[in-house]
Amino acid sequence: MSALREDFREILRLVRPGSRVLDVGCGEGDLLELLSREKGVEGQGLEISPKGVSACLARGLSVVQGDGDRDLDHFPTKAFDYAILSKTLQQMREPRHVLSELLRIADRAVVSVPNFGHWRVRLALLLKGRMPETKALPDPWWSTPNIHLCTLRDFTALCEDLNLRIDACSALSQGQPAKPIDPMHPIENWRAESAIFLLSRRAEPEAPAPKGDLFE
Amino acid sequence: MRFPADKPLRLDSGASLAPLEIAYKTYGQLNADKTNAVLVCHALTGDQHAASVHPVTGKPGWWDRVIGPGLPLDPERYFVICSNVIGGCMGSTGPSSINPKTGQPYGLAFPMITIADMVRAQAMLVDALGIETLFAVIGGSMGGMQVQQWAADYPDRLVNAVCIAAAPRHSAQNIAFHEVGRQAIMADPDWRGGAYELEGVRPEKGLAVARMAAHITYLSEPALQRKFGRELQRDGLSWGFDADFQVESYLRHQGASFVDRFDANSYLYITRALDYFDLAASYGGILAEAFRRARHVRFCVLSFSSDWLYSTAESRDIVRALNAAGCRASFVEIETDKGHDAFFLDEPQLDSALRGFLDSAAQARGLA
Secondary structure (H helix, E strand, C coil), rough: CCCCCCCHHHHHCCCCCCCCEEEEEECCCHHHHHHHHCCCEEEEEECCCCCHHHHHHHCCCCEEECCCCCCHHHHCCEEEEEEEECCHHHCCCCCCHHHHHHHHHHEEEEEEEEEECHHHHHHHHHHCCCCEEEEEEEECCCCCEEEEEECCHHEEEEEHHHHCEEEEEECCCCCCCCEEEECCHHHHHHHCCCCEEEEECCCCCCCCCCCCCCCC | CECCCCCCCCCCCCEEECEEEEEEEEEEECCCCCEEEEEEEEECCCCCCCCCCCCCCCCCCCCCCCCCCCCCEECCEEEEEEECCCCCCCCCCCCCEEECCCCCCHHHHCCCCCHHHHHHHHHHHHHHCEEECEEEEEECCHHHHHHHHCCCCCCCCEEEEEECCCCCCHHHHHHHHHHHHHHHHHHHHHHHHHHCCCCCCCHHHHHHHHHHHHHHHHCCCCHHHHHCCCCCCCCCCCCCCCEEEEHHHHHHHHHHHHHHHHHHHHHHHHHHHHHHHHHHHHHCCCCHCCCHHHHCCCCEEEEEECCCCCCCHHHHHHHHHHHHHEEEEEEECCCCCCHHHHHCCCCCHHHHHHHHHHHHHHHCCCCC
């Protein structure tokens, strides 16, 4: 592997050794392999592309072909210590449902999202009047896979709404080490390109579970 | 392998079978540590000739695309065992075997069998071969059901399990198609209440029709369309009931060649065993409970996108249960329009999934 991705480095730091980890959208299994090598985790991947799934199998990783939007429902409650969703929440059809599913399946979730409140994004929209194309969000509006973008403030509001606790948060910028931040602070909503969150469920009172699980 | 009368096979029905013959083939050598044994479980009309020339048809083994030098199941690395299921007709004890009580073929006096009975017989064979633990048990279709049964009944004897194009239970539709086949056999006047062998006849027409109906379920609609469309056998219609269409001629050929190598009563018994299969039933209806003791086993579940006999949804049921039981499970849906039969055909994605899973498992097990 080339230089360690910054978000991987941060995830490696957050995940406890020997835990059970579900990586949603695990690609070719780079992160799972890293976590099992460095932290001795028991990993399970969920990946939509046949190529990624085959690569994971060849690496001896457990991987289920499936779609984060549809197939999280199939995993039993509290089956994992951590569910990881790296840079794909904004590509989901129902991010809210996915987020609450992650924290049904696992005790903790590690989720990273690009920040649509970053100053470059705001400036591009303000000055050019066009949908922003930045390093973190490089695609034009008509071909971007990012269909549900949010700002840091939007994301923290959703966590609040789902009764999730933010146990840790770091800002991620390309080529720079992750920096712990307070995601509620307005300045971070301007200057973080993207952010990675460690989430857990708040203790009672719990929000009523959405009635979305067809398989219960 | 012959098991004498004092070593009967207990059957789920309460009956037992003795003496018992299990016909099997092996490929490769068992290593000194006995860690490289792989049991391959065959499908409904398969047999032990997985990678060797079939003695009746002269055709290559049904899985010689997977078992062989340089292939995912390389005999240089593995000791591959494939046995004919009990109830079968290629040498293992079945309805055409001699009933020791009468000195005549069993016919319908043969006891009803189940998938679990087939697996229990395989475990006896594996014992007799001096093998404690199987590196892997692998099978497609009915073979995949045996794989699941192995995981439920003998989890401590497995390291890896590969279940291809199977289901955890037979659906109403599955049972319905089998019933059509059985009724076709039993409606043949030459069936003679199952005693056709005594009377020197065979219900070939009925068995052929059963095969024709079943064969449709092994193919997808697009595959049938691509292969045959509405193409005619010769120019113009016959204005009669000859095989005008190529698809008719193909099915007739499938039926006719099947009767040369398969026994009608075996077909009745094995289809019944499949219909009775419902792994969760013995576990309070909760499939995950069946896999609870198999947490150390690495599973690989594979399905084919166009398989409507045992669909992807059913493979996902297995995967979900494995997940719920805390087992290490991988799942791949192989994109193909070839239907259920893709399992025997040239599917590079199947090969690469099998190879990837087995190679990494072999590495973990220290097999060269």
